Amino acid sequence: MKKVSIMDLKQIKCKNRVADYGEVLTPDWLVHKMLCMIPDDATRINSRYLENSSGEGAFLLGVLSRKLDKIFNTYTDINDRKFYTVVGVSNIYGLELLADNVGISRKRMLDLVKEYFIHRYKLKTDIQFLKTIEHIINKNIINMDALTYKIPIFKNGKLICDENENIIYSDELGKISEWEIDYKTRHIQRVEYFYKDVVIEQKDKFELQNLLKEVEPTQLSLFEYNQEDDLFDEDNFVRVAKPIRKYEKIIYTSLYNAHVLKGED
Ligand SMILES: C[S@@+](CC[C@H](N)C(=O)[O-])C[C@H]1O[C@@H](n2cnc3c(N)ncnc32)[C@H](O)[C@@H]1O
Numbered sequence: 001m002k003k004v005s006i007m008d009l010k011q012i013k014c015k016n017r018v019a020d021y022g023e024v025l026t027p028d029w030l031v032h033k034m035l036c037m038i039p040d041d042a043t044r045i046n047s048r049y050l051e052n053s054s055g056e057g058a059f060l061l062g063v064l065s066r067k068l069d070k071i072f073n074t075y076t077d078i079n080d081r082k083f084y085t086v087v088g089v090s091n092i093y094g095l096e097l098l099a100d101n102v103g104i105s106r107k108r109m110l111d112l113v114k115e116y117f118i119h120r121y122k123l124k125t126d127i128q129f130l131k132t133i134e135h136i137i138n139k140n141i142i143n144m145d146a147l148t149y150k151i152p153i154f155k156n157g158k159l160i161c162d163e164n165e166n167i168i169y170s171d172e173l174g175k176i177s178e179w180e181i182d183y184k185t186r187h188i189q190r191v192e193y194f195y196k197d198v199v200i201e202q203k204d205k206f207e208l209q210n211l212l213k214e215v216e217p218t219q220l221s222l223f224e225y226n227q228e229d230d231l232f233d234e235d236n237f238v239r240v241a242k243p244i245r246k247y248e249k250i251i252y253t254s255l256y257n258a259h260v261l262k263g264e265d
Contacts, residue, residue, distance in 0.1 A: 010025065010027070011024050011025045011026070011027060012024055012025070013025075017098075021097060021098060022053075023055065023098070023101075025055050025056055025058055026055075026058045026059065027058075028058065028062070031058045031059055031061075031062040032062060034059075035059070035062050035063065035066065042062070042063050042066050043066045043067065043069075043070050044067075044070070045067050045070055045071060045084050045087055045088045045091075046087055046088075046091055046181075047091060048091045048093075048222055049063045049091065049092050049093065050093040050094075050095075050222060051093070051094050051095070052095045052146035053095070053096065053097070053146060054094030054095060054096045054101070054105060054141070055096060055101055055105070056101050056104045056105055056108065057094060057101075057104065057105030057106075057108050057109060057141070060092055060094050060105055060108075060109060060141070061105075061108055061109065061112060063092055064088065064089065064092055064109055064112055064113075065112060067085075067088035067091075067092075068085065068088065068112070068113070068116045070088075071084045071085055071088060072116060072120075072121060078123055078124075081117075081121075081123070082125075082129050082253075083186055083252060085113060085116075085117075085133065086129075086132055086133065086136065086188070086252050086255075087181060089109070089113070089133055089136050089137060089140070090136050090140070090179035090181070090188070091179075092109075092140060093140045093141070093142070093176065093222075094140065094141045094142070095142050095144045095146045095174070095195070096141070096142070096143060096144075097143075097144070097145050097146070097152060097159070098143075098154065098159070099143050099152075099154035100154070100157055102141055102142070102143045105141050106134075106137050106138060106141045109137050109141070110130070110133060110134055110137055113130075113133050114130070128253045128254070129253060131256050132252060132253055132254075132255045132256055134256075135255055135256035136179065136255070139177045139190075140176075140177070142174055142175075142176065142195070143174075144174035144195065145167065145169070145174075148169065149173055149174050149194070149195050149196035149199065150169035150170070150172075150173060150174065151169060151170045151172050151173075151174055152167050152168070152169055152170075153168050153169065153170055173194050173195070173196055174194070174195045174196070175192050175193065175194055175195060175244065176192070176193055176194075176195045176198060176222075177190050177191065177192050177193075178190070178191045178192075178193065178222070178223040178243075179191075180249075181252075182249070185251075186251060186252050187249045187250060187251055187252065188249065188250065188251075188252050188255055189246065189247060189248070189249040189250075189258075190246070190247040190255070190258060191223070191243045191245075191246050191247075192243060192244050192245040192246070192247075193223070193241050193242070193243055193244060194241070194244055197239075197241035197242065198222060198223065198241045200239050200241070201238060201239055201240055201241045202222070204237060204238040204239050205238055207237075208237060208238060223241070245260055246260070246261045247259065247260055247261065248260075248261055
């Protein structure tokens with residue numbers, strides 16, 4: 001009988017990537033089992049899912065397909081299906097160190113949306129809709145080191161490192177976008193933050209919950225910025241993340257054309 005090497009498994013691409021980046025991909029059957037443990041959160045169209053080492057997007061795809069099933073079972077009108085697909089996609093985030101994995105995840109997510117609309121349900125999709133989906137996916141699947149919040153430099157399929165094997169980063173900090181959705185008018189506004197600021201706020205809130213000894217810590221929402229709030233919530237010792245850029249509020253089908261609001265850039 002032929003001996004099965006670990007390289008035969010789809011979970012591993014090459015030994016160096018396992019040793020250097022811990023890249024062992026989760027098989028679909030396991031993703032399915034795990035998502036079945038959080039049936040509501042993994043399926044609700046507007047539940048927010050963020051994975052900070054998302055690989056080729058096994059979990060992102062799992063969550064997206066559940067949301068799409070929910071959308072296609074709930075809505076029959078094509079415009080509702082399109083709009084809620086935009087809502088679903090806008091709530092899925094992935095952070096990944098390796099640029100090739102980011103590219104693969106983005107493509108797999110876009111292909112999955114096309115698969116539902118074009119192949120499974122034989123619906124006509126227009127370029128505008130697909131461009132909107134692609135735009136959101138490109139912003140939400142972020143090439144970033146989730147530990148340093150910086151953007152690595154990736155060339156010819158490899159991270160660029162210095163002589164001591166330390167990763168070399170670009171000068172920029174990684175950014176993340178919140179998509180504020182008006183369900184009545186179907187307009188969306190993109191609000192951009194430094195991911196680092198969002199993490200600091202989440203950490204502060206988590207520590208506050210521990211301090212208050214809340215029996216059951218609530219699930220933290222990613223973005224909480226409110227114009228009326230101070231940036232430092234002194235009563236609660238929470239450093240609130242401030243948006244770095246806001247885009248115009250625009251009908252969802254033209255989202256990719258949204259301009260930065262005056263004075264923001
Ligand atoms: C164990 S794999 C899991 C991938 C995916 N979550 C899955 O279940 O298939 C870990 C992933 O984390 C990525 N990774 C390693 N260090 C990272 C870092 N500092 N920031 C972001 N991603 C990282 C690796 O490139 C790899 O794709």
